[in-house]
Amino acid sequence: MTSFLKKWWRLIAAVALMFAVAQLFLRPPPALQSIGPLRGYAAIVFRPVYATVDFLHRGMASLWGGYVALTGVARENEELRREVAALRETIRSTREDLFENKRLKELLGFSETLERRTVGARVVGHDVSPWFQGLFIDVGGEAGVEPGMAVVTPGGGVGRIHKVYRGLSEVILLTDGRFAADVTIERSRVRAIAEGTGGGGVCSLKYVSPTQDVVAGDRVLFSGFDGSMPKGILLGTVVSAQRPREGLFQHIRVVSAVNFLAVEEVLVVLTRPTIPFRADKL
Amino acid sequence: MRLVLVLLAASFAGTSLSVWWLSGFVPWFLLPDVSFLAIVFAGLFIPGPLGLLAAVPAALFRELTVSAPPWSLFLSSLSLYFLAREVSLRLFIRAESFILSTTAVLLLLESVSMVILSLLIGSRAFSALWVLKEGIRVAWTSLIAVPLFMDLSGRWQRVTE
Numbered sequence: 001m002t003s004f005l006k007k008w009w010r011l012i013a014a015v016a017l018m019f020a021v022a023q024l025f026l027r028p029p030p031a032l033q034s035i036g037p038l039r040g041y042a043a044i045v046f047r048p049v050y051a052t053v054d055f056l057h058r059g060m061a062s063l064w065g066g067y068v069a070l071t072g073v074a075r076e077n078e079e080l081r082r083e084v085a086a087l088r089e090t091i092r093s094t095r096e097d098l099f100e101n102k103r104l105k106e107l108l109g110f111s112e113t114l115e116r117r118t119v120g121a122r123v124v125g126h127d128v129s130p131w132f133q134g135l136f137i138d139v140g141g142e143a144g145v146e147p148g149m150a151v152v153t154p155g156g157g158v159g160r161i162h163k164v165y166r167g168l169s170e171v172i173l174l175t176d177g178r179f180a181a182d183v184t185i186e187r188s189r190v191r192a193i194a195e196g197t198g199g200g201g202v203c204s205l206k207y208v209s210p211t212q213d214v215v216a217g218d219r220v221l222f223s224g225f226d227g228s229m230p231k232g233i234l235l236g237t238v239v240s241a242q243r244p245r246e247g248l249f250q251h252i253r254v255v256s257a258v259n260f261l262a263v264e265e266v267l268v269v270l271t272r273p274t275i276p277f278r279a280d281k282l
Numbered sequence: 283m284r285l286v287l288v289l290l291a292a293s294f295a296g297t298s299l300s301v302w303w304l305s306g307f308v309p310w311f312l313l314p315d316v317s318f319l320a321i322v323f324a325g326l327f328i329p330g331p332l333g334l335l336a337a338v339p340a341a342l343f344r345e346l347t348v349s350a351p352p353w354s355l356f357l358s359s360l361s362l363y364f365l366a367r368e369v370s371l372r373l374f375i376r377a378e379s380f381i382l383s384t385t386a387v388l389l390l391l392e393s394v395s396m397v398i399l400s401l402l403i404g405s406r407a408f409s410a411l412w413v414l415k416e417g418i419r420v421a422w423t424s425l426i427a428v429p430l431f432m433d434l435s436g437r438w439q440r441v442t443e
Binding site for chain 2: 008010013017020022024125126129130134163176196
């Protein structure tokens with residue numbers, strides 16, 4: 001027995017760890033979690049990295065847009081090129097500032113209409129794993145962010161906070177397979193459960209009877225009944241509603257209102273979900 | 283120790299580059315899982331506690347950058363390390379084809395486990411298109427592993443000699 005264990009302990013450890021992982025998936029922590037000390041310190045390791053990368057990214061974008069793209073003009077006239085480069089840089093910088101200003105104003109105005117305490121955040125990265133849909137924002141536990149809180153933009157809902165660190169939070173997108181929320185069709189007030197499909201910016205609506213009035217083009221809003229996402233926030237637009245010949249419910253697909261790859265700033269609604277947050281069905 | 287630090291730095295830089303910089307521009311199936319490669323390399327080529335030491339930070343990076351349930355990616359990464367260690371001790375042959383197949387099999391094993399767990403909790407159905415993309419990711423990451431592992435293992439051998 002001892003020799004067997006000595007020989008195969010690595011394989012046994014690997015299998016035991018996989019069982020532990022399965023437990024974490026199947027029996028997630030039932031309620032709100034705080035930041036563990038190890039997670040907090042681990043996030044500190046990454047914080048300067050994403051801050052630096054964010055800075056470099058902006059610098060590179062500025063360099064590319066302002067200078068590299070103007071190399072063709074340089075061939076025609078050196079003097080003119082410098083002038084054009086300077087002017088374009090000014091215009092680009094001004095336009096960039098204007099757009100950012102507009103976005104932030106919208107976010108601020110939207111924040112006031114939400115009637116809840118919110119905190120603004122910048123998107124600093126995306127989950128690149130094939131199994132989950134998420135993004136990272138630059139606010140964390142120090143700003144009062146907790147798992148389960150809603151993340152929104154003026155354009156619509158984004159998702160919910162999943163893990164929180166110091167200065168960093170992970171957001172599960174509403175297209176992630178683990179996302180579910182109570183929603184209403186704006187036009188007909190039909191209620192349904194929206195679930196993520198795992199990608200493509202698409203959600204599906206569950207438990208809608210074939211007799212209920214849902215058509216392509218309908219806007220879908222969060223109902224707020226489940227106490228997780230704020231009421232009235234746009235989820236997206238119905239792109240297809242099929243009534244199967246056999247089956248109890250319609251097959252409804254909804255395209256999210258927010259383009260998750262393009263979103264730069266978001267708001268975290270600092271209200272604890274009324275239903276305890278579970279990591280498997282967010 | 284130098285190789286461990288190189289591995290740590292490469293894993294850190296690669297993960298940061300993928301998650302904080304390239305994500306949003308490059309589709310996920312073209313981004314190699316650098317931390318995964320660091321863990322597998324540590325399992326295959328670095329013996330003893332030093333290998334585990336090299337694998338732990340990479341496992342932590344994965345835990346921090348993947349939206350899986352808390353601590354699940356950390357533990358599954360350690361499981362991956364022990365599996366790679368076992369492969370290294372029982373079967374491993376230092377050849378390009380073997381590195382390619384070992385990395386591909388380990389990637390597939392991890393992916394299949396995650397898919398099964400996701401299906402068990404009823405979170406999503408995986409489409410044929412997703413399977414195709416995942417196939418590309420597995421092939422791409424395994425292909426990168428071959429020159430990377432050959433080079434790093436050569437350096438490691440020179441260091442130990």
